[in-house]
Amino acid sequence: MADTLTPVLTANWGDDRAWKLNNYEQGGGYQALRKALQMQPDDVVAAVKDSGLRGRGGAGFPTGMKWSFIPKDNPNPTYLVVNADESEPGTCKDIPLMMASPHTLVEGVIISSYAIKAKYAFIYVRGEVLHVIRRLQQAVREAYSAGYIGKHVLGTDFDLEVIVHAGAGAYICGEETALLDSLEGRRGQPRLRPPFPAVAGLYASPTVINNAESIASVPGIVGNGADWFAAMGTEKSKGMGIFSLSGHVANPGQFEAPLGITLRKLIELAGGMREGHTLKFWTPGGSSTPLLTDEHLDLVLDFDSVVAAGSMLGTRALQCFDDTTSVVRTVLRWTEFYKHESCGKCTPCREGTWWLVQILKRLEEGRGEEGDIEKLLDLCENILGRSFCALGDGATSPISSAIKYFRDEFEAGMHTPAWELFPYERSTIFVRKPAEAGVTG
Template identity: 65%
Template sequence: MTLTPVLSRHWDEPSSWTLDSYRRHDGYQALDRVLDMAPDDVIALVKDSGLRGRGGAGFPTGQKWSFIPQERSPRSDQTAQGTEGAAAKPHYLVVNADESEPGTCKDIPLMMATPHVLVEGAIIAAYAIRARHAFVYVRGEVLPVLRRLQAAVAEAYEAGLLGTDILGSGFDLDLVVHAGAGAYICGEETALLDSLEGRRGQPRLRPPFPAVAGLYACPTVVNNVESIASVPAVIRGGVDWFKSMGSEKSPGFTMYSLSGHVTTPGQYEAPLGITLRELLDYAGGVRAGHELKFWTPGGSSTPLFTSEHLDVPLDYENVAAAGSMLGTKALQIFDETVCVVRAVRRWTQFYAHESCGKCTPCREGTYWLAQIYERLENGTGRADDVDKLLDIADAILGKSFCALGDGAASPIMSSLKYFREEYVAHLEGGCPFDPYASMLAAPEGVGV
């Protein structure tokens, strides 16, 4: 399977982030076409394309847009009547650019290289769902990206692509770039909405879902950066072109982020369904003199895969059938020199630190998981610690308020499935990958 650079096609050109550069490469042509269409027809086109959300769960983008109540959203100088006679609430579009999953690095380089593709996609999406206000929630730590996106938005306003009566169409849209405050939990869409409203970022109870009561209790669509950035290409290329890539249930192109022990890490844009074996061929393979031990198909919150899974097609259905999740397509590659216990411990510490504390399973479970991993690492593990890890992970999985708990439990349970002997080795004599393991091991009988 060959690479299919679409979003990344012009990343290496000088000043690729400017409006002039973007327009030289078909920029805003999709918007011109969309403004001559009815909003419902735009939703139908995106739905027919089969574009799925690129932020983790893979929910169909067009279907998500169609959940928004289709009565006309009121402007500031007029009201519209909803189905029950009350004034219809305004609609909002929110772009989730709070990329912070360990191993995930696709949205930030996209916004850095070609921010206008996100701006154009946001305008199209807002037009389709009849929204007059859109927000891009950017991770506050990535200041260069924040500034570049703000500059692109300013260029769009100056060119008449944002603001009042866009390109003479009568459609108005204001786009706000909002800087988050560095909380991983705000990548969860309802926690992001709370943060955007000025409150502490914590997941909301659902239902109601954002499509009914999202930002300011109004109908809201929340989409990932790559999902929105893919829309202009879908509009320009058409449904058949988009479906010519990928698989039947996972059509199109996407970006795979390769990092870790790989010769040439980076972004590889390819059709959904490509395998890790094929991607490694493009990336020069695992670093010289070493072999693959384990890897993540979708970031640290997805169950681990091993070398046995090199030929699993990397689309939503096949990865799920193999026991994991495609997630954000963050392929972290680990060779045989890595201790799986130590790697999973680092992720566990991250999730314990980033838990918002709203629900008991995640708040208490991640804390105790981190304590057990500390014992395993420093040689004071207890005989029942391995089974206790599984018990606690099972008490979190599917029982926490949001997916953070599942993300914390998944790498633990999968690593124990494939590498239980390494956990046992930590109990018997310390980490087998540490040359000083024997010095860290507890005396016989201690801590058991």
């Protein structure tokens, strides 16, 4: 396993106007598409299977295997849907990817559609990032003009239409079946499964839903070969991925590295923690994954190792918090987000997240009551595994893990406000200088 950066998806991010078609082509763009069109669709699926690519949006399900679930004898059309509704606090990889190099994703969409024999592909983007939507729409227009999309792609008998769809600002639409409902013009709420999307997805037709980074990884696999991709990463977590470091690190940003790198190495690449402070806790896959602490600095960041440590790799959103941070305040802010974003379809999530916020607020303010910690754990237990989709589970993960590692801070909430134990101005990341704040003298 290599432990250095491996720029593939991010290789052209620093190039001049990397988002333009001409510049993307000069770097070898769309050559993988030409190669794919000379292969049989099933061979493209086999290549993605052999590469070991696992979903880059959360659970890490094998991408090629998901493609193979599409029934061969279904009379309805097959659809490809790209989940680019990146909305979870701390997650920041798909948006910069689409902003810097939208054609990487577009080429992946075309190859993936060819592989699963889809004639229509939808890219569902978070509605708030209008600048990204416009850039992606422009890239799709350029691809149409160049003959990469439309009728008879590059002179073949393959036809494809690509639609960029702007979401309406609902975190729940990151859940794949809620996304499908939203695409169909309904309120975004998760569907009961079965049937699964591979059999009855968009418009009750066979549908493949993949994360944007997963699809963007396909051109590299086709262009360089499955063995090239599989040579990176670990035994069961192949390839590279974009790790997003944020929080109290010296130089936050996106770092593309093989799966299996450690947080310690990534923090070194980011210039270390901010001067004078040490790591206290962090999330391996966004705010919906269980917290880990400084004792996990050398944990191998692949799907299975992180699960074995009691968390999830998820979207590789590594939020790093130093010793100035209140754990109680942090999980309260996240829980407020999940309460607000609950779609309201099921009682455990709709009511449970509201009660979690009330108790956490008391503890933050130092007004905790006897039994509050046990009540929090009981609520988490009754939400976990009992909500309609994973949003409820994700809302409980940071709370139960925070109590596991930092129970003393929750106990202190019975008598002392969190802002007295951890003054919030000390944990502020962006500190303005006196002159910038309008202070003189």
